[in-house]
Amino acid sequence: MTGTVLLLDLAGWVALLLWGIHMIRTGMQRAFGGELRRVLTLSLDHPLKALLAGLGVTLLVQSSTATGLMATSFAADGLVALIPALAVMLGANVGTALIVKALSFEVAAIAPVLVLVGAVVFRRASGAKARAIGRIAIGLGLVLMALGQMVGTLGPYRDSPALRVLLGIVAADPVITTLLAALFAWAAHSSVAIILLVAALAGQGLVPPETALALVLGANLGSALNPLVASHEPAGRRVALGNLLVRLTGCLVALPLLGQIAPIVERLAGDPRDAVATFHVAFNMALALAALPLLGPLAGLLRILLPERAVAPGALPVLRLDAEQAGMPSVAVGHASRHALRLADGLEVMLRDAAGLLQGDATALERIRAGEREIEMRGAELQRYLAGLDPEALDEIEERRIAGLLSFTIQIGHAGDVLARNVATQIGRRRKLGTTRNDLDLAGLLDRLAANLRHAASLLVTADDRAARRLAAEKRAFRDLEEQHVAAHLAWLREAPSRDDSAWAVDLDLLRDLKRINDHVVAGAAYPILRDSGDLLDSRLRASTQLAKASPG
Structure with missing residues (x-):
């Protein structure tokens, strides 16, 4: 039973370590997420700057996986070229190694103080940023506490024969050891946690130095799998695959040399626990220095391995939510915004097809119906994606942004439904009835709607109050136009009540x-912005108390 108790204890402390890292990451995203993305974006014009930016962002968010997801999302959205994105990944790898080095020092004694200070700040602070900083302090305290407890848990078992036999089996083959560590790092979504556990094992003398270094290599390899699994478009997958190839090459070079490397690292570090962290830093810095000049040829190879997929005109890429994106709203909301804009593009194509149908295009009706089905399917996909985001990782701005995206997506779906089911049908009836006797310019109205839709799509990006008010004014303009034509229709009928008004009625239905x-x-686009700015009234009705005063008795 002692072995079972040990494994349960270690699993619990590793879980606490992962949760602490999660709290640090989400706290940094809430407090400085926008600034970090902006810094990363502004540093992507040169590979060396991109590497340093990736290193700095990773040190702050405590996760190379998080930085990697940002880089792959930028590449997938076409915001950054492949070579700078690969450089960001190199910097992220060095950054996560420095995190391990910092956490390897004996600082567990301050863990309770950090938790206490963080809890007080979190409970007492009124601002969102201050609460996020309290969350960071709590997370850091939990990480240090978990590390101290892991070392303490392993201490009594250092002379256990059963444990040494088990670890001896694991250490028998360096390749198997590396693959096993890679599996654990991929499953935990954190190389930091696995390497810190390896450092604790090495510090207690439970694994020999060469085995510890093989486990470090495996953790590096496994953490490179997460961005590759998370990315689904060729541009993003190239970045993730490039990072994996760099780390795999480094592992293949280092594995046969571990027997010579281990004594050198031991002499330099002195302590086995510190030796693990030192090797982790040295390995990633060596990879960064070796790979940075070769990013050009690597990018060419990746474009050959992962060419662009042929996509049908107007087709929308599939939107998937993985576990890492669910906990990273700043990345996920960017993906969702891009797809919401594509929905607006799809509706604009349907409006152009409606104009073609008005001119007698025989194939336009089928394209309109296909476009409506595509918008409905992708809209539902986008809503599921947004609903899957981790509420714990959302700040107030991100919550408003997600609510606006949901509103936009739903309204675009309703608009596509009206266009496909009503407008297209009425245009067919209008053509059968022939020309009408009123002056309704349907082609002009379709163009005006397309312009309003482009205006709405720009609001999704800019959230400008003045632009939102201009778009909202279009609602009144369409209402006035409808009232004018209804009045003209009524006057026309009064002149000769027996007239056939079928064609005019169709035009009124179309309007x-x-x-x-x-x-x-x-x-979908203007109202969320105007509501946040206080420019949108809750109701056009007067207050109930005013109505009561005006009513008799």
């Missing part, structure tokens, strides 16, 4: 449906 589409566009 009403186009107005509904415009209402959905305005509600």
